[in-house]
Structures are given as structure tokens and as C-alpha cells.
Amino acid sequence: xYSYSLHALGTMIDASNWHRVEAYTQSLAQAIGxxxxxxxxxxxxxxxxxxxxxxxxxxxxxxxxxxLIQLGRELxxxxxxxxxxTFIQGMSTTISLLEPADVIVSDIRGALxxxxxxxxxxxxxxxxxxxxxGVLIPGRDTVWAAVVHAPxxxxxxxxxxxxxxxxxxxxxxxxxxxxxxxxxxxxxxxxLTPPQCWATLDYATLxxxxxxxxxxWVIEQAGTAHGLSLWFESELFPGVxxxxxxxxxxxxxxxxxxxxxxxxxxxxxxxxxxxxLQTTRVENNYEWLWVTTIHSHDGGEKARFRQSTFxxxxxxxxxxxxxxx
Numbered sequence: 001x002y003s004y005s006l007h008a009l010g011t012m013i014d015a016s017n018w019h020r021v022e023a024y025t026q027s028l029a030q031a032i033g034x035x036x037x038x039x040x041x042x043x044x045x046x047x048x049x050x051x052x053x054x055x056x057x058x059x060x061x062x063x064x065x066x067x068l069i070q071l072g073r074e075l076x077x078x079x080x081x082x083x084x085x086t087f088i089q090g091m092s093t094t095i096s097l098l099e100p101a102d103v104i105v106s107d108i109r110g111a112l113x114x115x116x117x118x119x120x121x122x123x124x125x126x127x128x129x130x131x132x133x134g135v136l137i138p139g140r141d142t143v144w145a146a147v148v149h150a151p152x153x154x155x156x157x158x159x160x161x162x163x164x165x166x167x168x169x170x171x172x173x174x175x176x177x178x179x180x181x182x183x184x185x186x187x188x189x190x191x192l193t194p195p196q197c198w199a200t201l202d203y204a205t206l207x208x209x210x211x212x213x214x215x216x217w218v219i220e221q222a223g224t225a226h227g228l229s230l231w232f233e234s235e236l237f238p239g240v241x242x243x244x245x246x247x248x249x250x251x252x253x254x255x256x257x258x259x260x261x262x263x264x265x266x267x268x269x270x271x272x273x274x275x276x277l278q279t280t281r282v283e284n285n286y287e288w289l290w291v292t293t294i295h296s297h298d299g300g301e302k303a304r305f306r307q308s309t310f311x312x313x314x315x316x317x318x319x320x321x322x323x324x325x
Contacts, residue, residue, distance in 0.1 A: 017251060017252070017253060019242065019248070019249055019251070020107075020242055020251065020253070020254075023236055023240055023241065023242040024048055024051070024105065024107065024137070024236060024242075025051050025055075026236075026237070026240050027105075027137045027138075027236040027237035027240045028048065028051055028052050028055050028103070028105060028137065029055045030237055030240070031102075031103045031135045031137060031237055032052060032055040032056055032057050032102075032103060033056070033102075034056050034058065035058050035102075036052075036056070036057045036058060036102040036103055037057065037058060037059050037060075037061075037099055037100070037101045037102050037103075037131075038052040038057045038059070038060045038061070038101060038102065038103045038104075038105065039060070039061045039063065039092075039097065039101040039103070039104045039105070039125070039129055039130075040052065040060065040061070040062045040063065040104075040105050040106065041063055041092045041104065041105070041106040041108060041121060041122075041125055042063070042064060042092075042106055042107065042108035042121075043062035043063055043064040043069065043072065043087075044064055044066070044068065044069070044072075045064075045068055045069065045071045045072040045075055046062040046064075046069070046072035046075065046076060046085060046087060048105050048107075049061075049062035049072070049076075049081075049085050049087075050075065050076060050079055050081055050085070052103070052105065053076075053081040053084045053085055054079075054081070057084065057103075058084070059084055059085075059086070059099075060081075060084060060085045060086070061085075061086050061088060061097055061101065062085055062086070062087045062088065063088045063090065063091075063092045063095060064087075064088075064089060065089060065090055065091050066089075067089065069087050069088075069089050070087075070089070072085070072087050073087050091117070091121070092121055092124065092125050092129070093117070093120065093121055093124045093125075096128075097129055100129060100130060100131040100134070101129050101130055101131065101134060102131055102134050102135065103134060103135045103136075103137065104125050104126070104129060104130050104134065104135070104136050104137070105137040106118075106121070106122065106125075106137070106138075107138075108121065109141070109232075110254075111183055111231075111232075111244060111253075111254045111255055111256065111257050112143060112230060112231075112232060112257055113141045113143070113201055113232060114209070114211070114279050114281070114286045115286075116284055116285070117284065119201075119206065119209040119281075120209055120281075122136070122203050122206065123206060123207060123209075126203065126204070135237070136203045136204060137236050137237055138203065138234045138235065138236045138242070139202070139203055139204065139235050139236065139237060139238070140200065140201065140202050140203065140204075140234070140235045141200070141201040141203075141232050141233070141234045141235075142197055142199075142200045142201075142232065142233045142234075142235075143197070143198050143199045143200070143201075143211075143230060143231070143232050144195040144196065144197055144198065144230065144231055144232070144233065144245065145195065145196055145198045145215055145228055145229065145230050145275070145277065146191045146192070146193050146194065146195045146196070146228070146229050147191070147192045147193040147217060147225045147227075147228060147229075147267075147273060148186050148190045148191055148192060148225065148226060148227060148228065148229040148258070149190050149192055149223050149224055149225060149226060150184060150186055150190055150226045150227065150229070150258060151224075151226060151264075153182070153184040153186075153226065153227075153258045153260070154226040154227070154260055154264065157177050157178065157180075157182075157260060158174055158177070158178075162174070175262075175311075176311065176312045176313075177312070178260050178261075178262050178307065179307045179308055179309060179310075179311040179312035180260075180309060180312045181230075181257050181258060181259045181260075181288060181309070182257070182258055183255040183256070183257060183258070184229070184255065184256060184257065184258030185246075185250065185255045185256055186229045186246050186256055186258070187246055188246045188247045190229075190246070191229070191246065192219065192221070192223045192225050192267060193217040193219065193273070194217075195245075196215045196217065198211075198213045198215055198230065198277055199211045199213050209281040210278075210279060210280045210281055211278070211279050212276070212277070212278040212279075213276075213277060213278075214274065214275065214276050214277075215274075215275045215277070216272065216273065216274050216275075217272070217273045218270065218271070218272050218273075219267045219268065219269055219270065219271040219272075219273070220269055221269060222266070222267060222268050222269060223266075223267055224264050224265070224266050224267070225261065225264065225265050225266075225267050225273075226260060226261060226264050227258060227259050227260040227261045228258070228259040228261075228275065228277075228290065228292075229246070229256045229257065229258055229259075230256065230257045230259065231243070231244045231245050231246070231256040231257070232244060232254075233245060244256060259277075259288070259290050259307075260307075261292060261303075261305050261307075262305040262307060263303070263305075265294055265302065265303050267294070268296070268297055269297065270296075270297025271294060271295065271296055271297050271302065272294070272295045273292065273293075273294050273295075274292070274293045274294075274295075275290060275291065275292050275293075276289075276290070276291045277289070277290045277291075278290075286309075287308065287309050287310050288308060288309045289306075289307070289308040289309075289310075290305075290307050290308070291305070291306045291307075292304070292305045292307075
């Protein structure tokens with residue numbers, strides 16, 4: 001379910017998110033003509049719906065399950081767009097429009113595209129709500145990965161379990177924490193390898209919510225690695241891009257994602273890193289698996305880690321039995 005608090009929506013359109021708003025506005029301006037029908041999915045209070053109306057859309061459908069969509073009607077009235085925007089409280093996957101859309105705009109992904117109902121909602125919208133030859137904004141997301149030196153994120157994970165102040169052994173909890181990913185901003189100088197493309201989501205053809213890919217790096221300079229950093233680059237409209245890459249301005253909503261390793265590894269030139277990264281949709285969530293093998297420059301195996309968000313969860317024995325019946 002894609003819904004937001006009013007505070008979160010305010011953060012998404014304030015000055016710190018200028019690049020995001022500008023990229024979406026530019027895309028809508030290029031995609032919309034005087035006869036265009038536009039649908040906004042996960043509209044919140046209809047910010048981009050009003051931008052679409054301002055760009056000249058004949059009619060806009062703003063779809064949002066959160067009750068704060070009611071505020072959109074008031075804002076549309078205040079801005080002179082009430083007669084051209086229809087606000088619909090509900091999920092885009094459960095409603096029908098009076099007419100198909102020429103343009104569908106959405107921003108319901110998280111720091112990575114695999115979030116809740118995002119991908120199934122886009123596939124459904126393309127199949128049921130979009131005219132043949134219509135435009136999806138965004139059109140394509142490319143996800144990049146790099147090996148990073150990130151002691152600040154790694155130590156923040158471990159410090160509660162290592163320095164508890166009472167001499168207790170909390171190693172089991174520490175191991176669970178090392179099977180979680182989390183937001184973690186890195187800088188270009190934190191990258192120990194060049195970024196590599198892990199996955200590309202073309203929303204015009206996408207059908208599968210899951211993703212799996214392999215990446216290999218050969219280390220060129222020594223450094224201590226703490227895990228992987230992932231981010232996306234989005235082509236909203238041909239020639240219009242939005243990215244949360246380390247070399248892009250800080251975005252408070254879309255930081256990079258840090259996938260820790262089970263332990264830090266000192267890398268030397270010539271070492272080879274093989275990573276298999278996979279995400280699988282389970283009900284309304286995604287389980288992540290990252291398997292890392294590091295071979296030293298002389299051919300020996302330096303480290304091997306198999307981590308997954310499944311291992312980060314605390315399971316009751318009855319729940320586990322039900323999962324495997």
C-alpha cells in the first residue's frame with residue numbers, strides 16, 4: 001500500500017528535494033499535450049496532479065489510498081484546477097477510470113524500486129489504465145552497486161551489541177543485524193570499486209517483481225571493505241534523469257542502501273569479488289539475499305558470506321513449521 005504522512009509529503013517537495021521535483025516537472029511538461037489524460041498513482045495530496053494540470057492536461061486522475069487525498073480537493077480548488085482533477089481514494093489496482101490515460105506518473109518506490117506494491121501497481125496500471133503507446137513516468141530504473149569502505153554504517157550496526165556496558169554476550173543479535181540492509185549515505189571516495197549495473201527495470205515491458213544478478217569486481221587499490229552500496233538512476237522521460245548516486249546532491253528521501261558483510265575484509269590489488277544479489281517478493285514485502293565470495297590475488301579464497309533478510313527475522317517455531325508445510 002502506498003501512503004504517506006503529510007509531513008513526509010512535505011519533505012518530498014521541499015527545497016532539499018528540488019532535483020526530484022524539477023525532474024518530474026520537466027518530464028510532465030514534455031509528455032503532456034492539450035488533449036492529454038494523466039493519472040497520478042500514489043498522489044498524496046495531488047502535487048504532481050496539479051503540476052500536470054498546469055502543464056495543460058485536459059484531465060487528471062489523482063489516485064491515493066490515504067485519506068489525506070481529501071486535502072487535494074481543497075488545494076486543487078485553491079489553485080484553480082478543481083474542474084480538471086478527479087481525486088480517487090483507493091488503490092490503483094482496484095479502481096477503474098472513465099477513460100484511459102495518455103500519461104501515468106508515479107513515485108512510489110523507496111530508495112530502491114523494490115518496495116511494497118510499487119512494481120505490481122505499475123504493471124497493472126500499464127495493462128489496465130494506459131493507452132497503447134502511452135507514457136510511463138518514470139520509464140526506466142537502473143540499479144547500481146559498488147563495494148564500499150563504510151565504517152560509520154558498519155559500526156552503527158554493531159555498537160549496541162558489542163558495547164552494551166554490562167558484559168553480556170549479544171553475538172546472536174549482532175548476527176541478525178548483519179543480515180539487514182539499511183539506508184546509508186556514502187560519498188564517491190568511499191567506493192572501493194567502480195559502480196556496476198546490477199538490474200534494469202524497463203517499466204514499459206516489466207512483468208516480474210523479482211530480480212537476480214551477478215557482479216564481479218577485480219580490486220585495483222587496497223582498502224577495507226564493509227559491504228555493498230546500492231542506488232538507482234531513473235530515466236523519467238527520454239533525456240530527463242533522477243538519481244540518488246553517491247556523486248549526486250543529497251536526497252533526504254532516497255539515500256543509498258548499505259548491505260553489510262558478515263565482517264570487514266582487507267582487500268588487496270588483484271583480489272576478485274563475486275556477488276550474487278537477489279530480491280524476491282513475499283506477500284507485500286521483499287526478501288533479499290546477497291552471497292559474496294572473495295578470492296585473493298594468489299587464487300585462494302579469502303572470505304565467503306551468505307546473508308539474507310530472512311535470517312534477520314525472529315521466527316516463532318510454529319511460524320517456521322507453517323512456512324515449510
